[in-house]
Amino acid sequence: MLDDLDRSIIEVLATDGRISLKDLASRVGLSSPSVTERLRRLEDRGVIRAFTVDVDPAALGYGLQAIVRIKPLPGKLAAVQALIEQIPEFTECDKVTGDDCFVGRLYVHSIEQLDRILDRITDKAETSTAIVKATPVRRRLPPL
16 A cells, blocks of 8 residues: 555654655655655545644643543433533543443643543543553554
């Protein structure tokens, strides 16, 4: 699906999303028009979904990160999903198999704020929460 040049382009962009097309082309050994065409094809195929920024929540005052496992009460699956989608502190949430239906990651300023958020969910679901102490592996690309 990807050739070596596509992999190189993605790897460079993953480490420096602000790189100029000229510099990207130089790094991967192509001309700027060739890199532009490859980027367009990667986007069209859905391989590259977005060019984005990586913000440090701690720099914004979010001192706590939590992982919350959520098991909706019978008949509450859709309501719980809608509620999670409405709470901006949830920065990620996956619908999963197993005992829990959702696993979410959220950032908060304090334990009190976390409690207020969980209180909004507990009448519709059981939760199990873990405070993140460190992130030894940050989000990264899967093997290309």
